[in-house]
Amino acid sequence: xxxxxxLVKNFGDVLAVNGVNLSVPKGEFFAILGPNAAGKTTxxxxxxxxxxxxxxxxxxxxxxxxxxxxEARRRLAYVPDFPFLYDKLTPWEFLRFTGQLFRxxxxxxxxxxxELVSRFNLESYLSKPIEALSHGTRQxxxxxxxxxxxxEVFVLDEPMVGLDPHHARIVKDILRxxxxxxxxxxxxxxxxxxxxxxADRIGIMHQGKLVAVGTREQLHRQSGxxxxxxxxFLSLTAxxxxxSRNSPI
Amino acid sequence: MIMKHHxxxxxxxxxxxxxxxxxxxxxxxxxxxxxxxxxxVGYLALSFWLFYRGLHFISAFPGLGTLLTERLLxxxxxxxxxxxxxxxxxxxxxxxFRNRETTFLLTLPVSRLTIFRWKLxxxxxxxxxxxxxxxxxxxxxxxxxxxLPWHFYIATVLLIALFIILxxxxxxxxxxxxxxxxxxxxxxxTFVVLAVCGLYAAxxxxxxxxxxxxxxxxxxxxxxxxxxxxxxxxxxxxxxxYWLSASVLNWAEGAISASIFFAAILLSHVLxxxxxxxxxxxxxxxxxxxxxxxxxSVFGGWGWFxxxxxxxxxxxxxxxxxxxxxxxxxxxSSDRRALLTKDVRIFWRxxxxxxxxxxxxxxxxxxxxNLRHFSQQLTNPFWVNLVAYLNLGACSLNLATLTTRFxxxxxxxxxxxxxxxxxxxxxxxxxxxAKYVLTCTASLILTLLLMLVxxxxxxxxxxxxxxxxxxxxxxxxxxxxxxxxxxxxYPNFRxxxxxxxxxxxxxxxxxxLSFVYILGSIIFLAFGAPWSNATAVPWVQAxxxxxxxxVLSFATGWAPMKxxxxxxxxxxx
Numbered sequence: 001x002x003x004x005x006x007l008v009k010n011f012g013d014v015l016a017v018n019g020v021n022l023s024v025p026k027g028e029f030f031a032i033l034g035p036n037a038a039g040k041t042t043x044x045x046x047x048x049x050x051x052x053x054x055x056x057x058x059x060x061x062x063x064x065x066x067x068x069x070x071e072a073r074r075r076l077a078y079v080p081d082f083p084f085l086y087d088k089l090t091p092w093e094f095l096r097f098t099g100q101l102f103r104x105x106x107x108x109x110x111x112x113x114x115e116l117v118s119r120f121n122l123e124s125y126l127s128k129p130i131e132a133l134s135h136g137t138r139q140x141x142x143x144x145x146x147x148x149x150x151x152e153v154f155v156l157d158e159p160m161v162g163l164d165p166h167h168a169r170i171v172k173d174i175l176r177x178x179x180x181x182x183x184x185x186x187x188x189x190x191x192x193x194x195x196x197x198x199a200d201r202i203g204i205m206h207q208g209k210l211v212a213v214g215t216r217e218q219l220h221r222q223s224g225x226x227x228x229x230x231x232x233f234l235s236l237t238a239x240x241x242x243x244s245r246n247s248p249i
Numbered sequence: 250m251i252m253k254h255h256x257x258x259x260x261x262x263x264x265x266x267x268x269x270x271x272x273x274x275x276x277x278x279x280x281x282x283x284x285x286x287x288x289x290v291g292y293l294a295l296s297f298w299l300f301y302r303g304l305h306f307i308s309a310f311p312g313l314g315t316l317l318t319e320r321l322l323x324x325x326x327x328x329x330x331x332x333x334x335x336x337x338x339x340x341x342x343x344x345x346f347r348n349r350e351t352t353f354l355l356t357l358p359v360s361r362l363t364i365f366r367w368k369l370x371x372x373x374x375x376x377x378x379x380x381x382x383x384x385x386x387x388x389x390x391x392x393x394x395x396x397l398p399w400h401f402y403i404a405t406v407l408l409i410a411l412f413i414i415l416x417x418x419x420x421x422x423x424x425x426x427x428x429x430x431x432x433x434x435x436x437x438x439t440f441v442v443l444a445v446c447g448l449y450a451a452x453x454x455x456x457x458x459x460x461x462x463x464x465x466x467x468x469x470x471x472x473x474x475x476x477x478x479x480x481x482x483x484x485x486x487x488x489x490x491y492w493l494s495a496s497v498l499n500w501a502e503g504a505i506s507a508s509i510f511f512a513a514i515l516l517s518h519v520l521x522x523x524x525x526x527x528x529x530x531x532x533x534x535x536x537x538x539x540x541x542x543x544x545x546s547v548f549g550g551w552g553w554f555x556x557x558x559x560x561x562x563x564x565x566x567x568x569x570x571x572x573x574x575x576x577x578x579x580x581x582s583s584d585r586r587a588l589l590t591k592d593v594r595i596f597w598r599x600x601x602x603x604x605x606x607x608x609x610x611x612x613x614x615x616x617x618x619n620l621r622h623f624s625q626q627l628t629n630p631f632w633v634n635l636v637a638y639l640n641l642g643a644c645s646l647n648l649a650t651l652t653t654r655f656x657x658x659x660x661x662x663x664x665x666x667x668x669x670x671x672x673x674x675x676x677x678x679x680x681x682x683a684k685y686v687l688t689c690t691a692s693l694i695l696t697l698l699l700m701l702v703x704x705x706x707x708x709x710x711x712x713x714x715x716x717x718x719x720x721x722x723x724x725x726x727x728x729x730x731x732x733x734x735x736x737x738x739y740p741n742f743r744x745x746x747x748x749x750x751x752x753x754x755x756x757x758x759x760x761x762l763s764f765v766y767i768l769g770s771i772i773f774l775a776f777g778a779p780w781s782n783a784t785a786v787p788w789v790q791a792x793x794x795x796x797x798x799x800v801l802s803f804a805t806g807w808a809p810m811k812x813x814x815x816x817x818x819x820x821x822x
Binding site for chain 2: 009010011013016042045048049050051052069070073074076078083084086087088089093097098100101102103129131
């Protein structure tokens with residue numbers, strides 16, 4: 001569903017993404033981890049078509065995001081860490097707006113919208129302007145609007161920011177359910193517990209490179225460290241840092 | 250078909266948002282709505298009256314009235330075109346590349362071309378409406394002065410509506426091109442170089458010429474011809490403003506066919522460039538948007554720049570220039586110094602913030618410096634005083650736009666970071682006062698300097714110079730107090746774009762109060778000035794004028810600050 005081949009992105013003389021290759025199949029929950037400035041957000045921005053790569057290709061549901069952007073985006077949903085919402089609209093108006101942009105029929109918007117609104121406990125907020133909502137509630141509205149058209153690929157950047165434990169659980173459950181139904185979920189997070197609990201496979205990025213990819217067990221084997229994912233993460237990113245320091249320039 | 254559908258949806262959502270914004274203003278305060286309406290009507294009436302009188306005065310010149318009026322119209326539209334172009338470049342850049350809606354739309358199945366069309370439309374309206382509002386009274390006055398029929402006004406409105414599309418398209422193209430090829434640093438360098446070249450060229454072109462008294466007495470037409478030669482650039486036939494002016498003027502003279510001919514030229518260019526922009530710019534726009542998000546320095550590939558960056562890294566732990574400057578200020582505590590350094594750095598690093606003020610004060614400065622060439626004509630003390638008062642008015646009006654645009658949103662711009670400064674041991678009260686002192690000092694340097702140069706150019710006596718220097722100092726302090734205070738009273742922590750913060754309730758209110766204050770101050774000062782009449786002014790009149798000015802300034806500057814500080818004390822972060 002997501003195929004990344006030899007992805008490179010330069011910011012001037014800074015190499016933000018350095019030859020990333022990755023394939024995330026249909027129905028997989030993939031979590032990408034990495035320290036700050038590892039290149040996660042840049043990779044995501046290229047996957048969702050916000051940014052052009054310096055070289056390499058990204059295909060979403062078989063469509064190259066650069067040459068066939070509309071086809072790719074019809075099958076994709078993206079929720080950034082601080083999503084944009086129209087402040088003067090109500091959540092329901094916003095949901096209808098995004099549904100219509102994806103050319104959903106009115107009856108489909110009604111059925112899918114009502115179900116998601118109920119699932120995320122948004123009923124009491126439906127007629128309030130979005131500007132009056134808390135950050136967590138806005139985040140829920142953004143996630144509902146992204147799920148409304150039932151995307152084949154769902155990309156989320158720090159989805160749990162601002163969510164209370166109850167709604168974080170709802171998000172986790174619904175993402176797991178959708179992944180089981182065949183939706184590909186690609187999540188970038190700093191919360192290792194989310195990756196550990198939810199992801200089928202985990203990728204670790206460091207200094208623009210994908211330094212490790214695999215299931216929890218595979219990552220444990222690769223790092224030679226047992227125990228919590230945190231230890232594996234710290235071990236792999238530290239190893240890479242030492243390697244890059246020692247490598248000849 | 251789908252593209253049109255998406256465009257219509259975006260327009261619908263935007264209209265709905267605008268309507269709700271307007272409705273929320275109505276809910277906020279009836280008083281505010283009344284003040285704004287009164288201000289709008291008052292501005293339209295006053296400017297109409299001034300233009301009407303001015304045009305009457307010009308048209309009364311025997312044999313030359315029509316020529317002068319026509320040339321004025323050509324110049325008006327030529328400068329309007331340049332201003333619109335500049336405004337469109339700035340607004341398009343913000344709207345295309347610094348707008349969260351654009352980023353949001355780019356991830357949805359909306360074509361890049363549709364997003365570009367939508368943002369172009371939005372930028373055109375945002376960049377143009379104020380200019381149209383400003384010139385409407387002049388065109389109405391022109392129509393009435395020349396007793397033109399009703400259809401002149403309809404034709405003019407249609408022609409101007411057509412005209413504003415061209416600078417919008419060129420502005421959007423330039424903004425996309427600048428974003429594609431330039432980063433902040435290279436843009437700043439180019440802007441400064443172009444501004445210097447432009448100033449030099451303007452200085453050369455408008456250089457005064459020596460004309461003997463004899464020529465002024467006997468060869469009036471020849472002198473006038475030489476003067477008008479300097480403004481003939483506005484009649485360059487390939488300028489869009491020329492087509493508009495020619496069309497409007499021909500219509501006014503009843504030469505409808507000639508008017509339609511020039512309108513057709515304008516229309517054909519609008520259609521041609523409009524077609525190009527609305528069918529071909531999607532890819533270029535996306536390319537620029539991607540580059541803006543992924544830009545290192547344009548100079549990044551050059552060896553000298555890499556070496557410069559490496560050298561800079563060595564000084565990363567050193568104290569910066571701005572901080573060193575502030576450390577030279579005696580009695581400034583380290584926390585206040587940190588706050589002021591942060592504000593100055595943020596202001597300097599945002600080119601769109603200071604670019605506009607540079608243009609505003611640059612124009613005023615150029616005008617004031619050129620006053621020296623009129624000193625021979627300004628022999629009568631009445632005219633010298635009048636010009637000095639007009640300069641005081643122009644300087645303070647410029648300052649009012651500056652304080653509303655930059656000082657008012659200062660507190661709001663802390664936005665989501667308000668807790669950083671709000672919870673600092675310095676306390677919100679002292680933070681606000683520090684911001685006030687900084688903005689006051691920075692604007693005093695500008696206004697006082699301009700006022701002193703103005704007095705010098707007018708060859709005023711030291712007493713008069715001191716009088717005007719005191720007046721502008723007091724007005725600067727009052728206007729900064731008003732903007733700072735209202736900024737705290739009406740904060741908008743949600744919005745990160747200062748121009749949008751200003752366009753809300755508080756910003757509009759600030760601008761209106763500033764204008765009312767300036768008008769009141771000038772009246773009080775003129776009333777109490779000992780030099781305003783040929784005869785001596787009684788001391789009671791002088792004292793009451795100064796007293797009125799002092800009370801008005803104190804109330805304007807102090808009351809909002811006091812209320813703002815009180816609100817800040819009770820503010821929950």
